[in-house]
Amino acid sequence: MKSEDSLKTWQAKAVKLLAGLAIPVGILILWQVLSDMGRVNESIFANPFRIVESFETMIAKGTYFKHITASLIRILKGFTIGSLIGFSLGSLSILFKWIGYLFDIAIGLLRPIPPISFIPFLILWLGIGEKSKVAVITIGAFWPVLLNTMHGVKSADEKLLELGRAFGKDKRTILFKLILPSAFPSIFTGLRLAIGNAWNCVVTAEMIASSVGLGFLISYGRELSRPEVLFVGIISIGLVGFLVDTLVIRLQRRVVYWIEPQK
Amino acid sequence: MGIKIDKVSKDFKINSLALSVLENINVDFAQGEIVSIVGKSGCGKSTLLRIIAGLEPASEGFVEVDGRIVTRPSEKDVGIIFQESRLLPWTNVEKNIEFGLSSPHPENKKALIQEHIDLVGLSGFEKALPKQLSGGMQQRVSIARSLINRPSTLLLDEPFGALDAFTKINMQEEVLRIWKREKTTMILVTHDIDEAVYMGDKVVVMSERPGRIEKIVPIDLPRPRDRTSDNYDYFRKRVYREFFREGDALPEYTI
Numbered sequence: 001m002k003s004e005d006s007l008k009t010w011q012a013k014a015v016k017l018l019a020g021l022a023i024p025v026g027i028l029i030l031w032q033v034l035s036d037m038g039r040v041n042e043s044i045f046a047n048p049f050r051i052v053e054s055f056e057t058m059i060a061k062g063t064y065f066k067h068i069t070a071s072l073i074r075i076l077k078g079f080t081i082g083s084l085i086g087f088s089l090g091s092l093s094i095l096f097k098w099i100g101y102l103f104d105i106a107i108g109l110l111r112p113i114p115p116i117s118f119i120p121f122l123i124l125w126l127g128i129g130e131k132s133k134v135a136v137i138t139i140g141a142f143w144p145v146l147l148n149t150m151h152g153v154k155s156a157d158e159k160l161l162e163l164g165r166a167f168g169k170d171k172r173t174i175l176f177k178l179i180l181p182s183a184f185p186s187i188f189t190g191l192r193l194a195i196g197n198a199w200n201c202v203v204t205a206e207m208i209a210s211s212v213g214l215g216f217l218i219s220y221g222r223e224l225s226r227p228e229v230l231f232v233g234i235i236s237i238g239l240v241g242f243l244v245d246t247l248v249i250r251l252q253r254r255v256v257y258w259i260e261p262q263k
Numbered sequence: 264m265g266i267k268i269d270k271v272s273k274d275f276k277i278n279s280l281a282l283s284v285l286e287n288i289n290v291d292f293a294q295g296e297i298v299s300i301v302g303k304s305g306c307g308k309s310t311l312l313r314i315i316a317g318l319e320p321a322s323e324g325f326v327e328v329d330g331r332i333v334t335r336p337s338e339k340d341v342g343i344i345f346q347e348s349r350l351l352p353w354t355n356v357e358k359n360i361e362f363g364l365s366s367p368h369p370e371n372k373k374a375l376i377q378e379h380i381d382l383v384g385l386s387g388f389e390k391a392l393p394k395q396l397s398g399g400m401q402q403r404v405s406i407a408r409s410l411i412n413r414p415s416t417l418l419l420d421e422p423f424g425a426l427d428a429f430t431k432i433n434m435q436e437e438v439l440r441i442w443k444r445e446k447t448t449m450i451l452v453t454h455d456i457d458e459a460v461y462m463g464d465k466v467v468v469m470s471e472r473p474g475r476i477e478k479i480v481p482i483d484l485p486r487p488r489d490r491t492s493d494n495y496d497y498f499r500k501r502v503y504r505e506f507f508r509e510g511d512a513l514p515e516y517t518i
Contacts, residue, residue, distance in 0.1 A: 167336070258392060
């Protein structure tokens with residue numbers, strides 16, 4: 001009975017996977033067929049075989065690895081700094097109410113500015129090197145973590161906070177044992193959004209001013225009129241983004257185990 | 264010792280209008296007594312309990328628990344059990360009970376926690392998360408969490424209100440069993456007349472708006488009590504009549 005059940009879930013998973021693959025694979029086949037029929041301009045829509053070929057050469061030469069690690073390292077740095085600052089300020093806002101008041105208007109004014117609009121300024125200030133790129137990613141990762149942490153700590157269950165009071169717990173215990181765990185699901189949502197923002201920022205920053213990275217690969221492909229290189233960049237971003245998000249959802253299930261994951 | 268409630272009144276301000284919730288509550292409870300406070304919803308019975316717990320200040324008057332005037336919660340002397348179990352959803356039974364400890368590191372912590380898990384009959388569920396437990400089991404955990412400091416007084420705010428009828432009866436027995444062992448003073452707030460009579464040494468009947476003590480009915484019945492006996496029925500009727508007069512039976516019950 002049990003093995004039958006697991007077989008069924010295995011089958012269900014396989015069906016889901018196949019259904020999910022149908023559209024990307026379908027597009028690739030259509031693309032290739034249209035290219036072969038000469039119906040698309042190949043100097044813009046490089047055909048899938050050429051993209052794969054260019055991908056293989058880049059891997060063989062080691063340049064692909066160089067580009068992808070450059071982007072990932074930038075993201076890792078900016079994401080870590082940005083989310084740490086966002087988390088710290090966000091959790092302080094519950095301890096000291098005036099911090100919330102102090103930043104209320106500043107947040108309202110600064111938040112609507114897309115982080116990438118700071119890129120020229122950051123280049124002017126921090127130079128064309130790594131610092132300005134990490135800085136823009138930091139800004140991109142900072143906002144969602146800050147706002148979701150603030151939201152999370154504010155929406156801690158009143159009844160649990162009263163429980164803390166009834167049991168004579170001090171502020172520290174209430175923060176670490178009640179408020180922060182309550183805010184965890186929300187903080188995690190913030191981290192997930194932050195990763196998305198970080199990707200946006202890194203690609204844009206690399207397209208504007210860089211000599212390495214996936215964003216650079218895209219603008220480089222355009223400059224050389226080699227669309228297959230450009231597409232390697234775009235597709236890689238999609239693939240890595242997909243992998244990272246899958247990983248984060250897995251992590252979420254482990255970290256926020258007491259809540260059923262949302263679809 | 265025991266509990267002394269001295270001329271306690273409580274007003275709430277709603278839109279700058281003072282609303283009197285409790286008016287001149289004056290009553291003493293003896294150490295080791297079970298007192299049921301019964302009244303319609305909105306009569307201020309839960310507010311009274313929260314004042315005794317130190318979660319809310321009285322507008323006038325004061326409460327003394329074991330000779331000490333209540334100004335803030337004191338988890339060592341007074342345990343409180345809410346209608347909802349209020350467990351931390353992210354941690355297991357053991358850790359939830361540990362949360363109740365007033366000093367974080369007593370020497371025999373592990374044994375103490377295990378003893379209380381056994382006391383409420385949850386052996387084997389030490390590592391279970393709250394969401395894996397039934398409502399009755401969750402409430403048992405919250406009882407163990409409050410008992411772990413050995414408080415001299417236990418306040419129960421409609422603790423079985425959310426449980427089904429059978430679980431409720433089981434939990435009432437459970438609490439009485441614990442009371443027999445520990446002899447804690449218990450104040451049980453409820454809107455269930457049957458529960459009030461079955462559990463209480465006395466039943467405090469409250470009227471509403473403003474909340475006043477209408478009557479105190481001593482329940483002179485030996486324990487264990489038989490819910491089906493005539494004597495029991497006599498006391499149940501006495502409390503019942505405080506709320507519904509004879510002849511005002513609800514239309515559904517008239518033939």
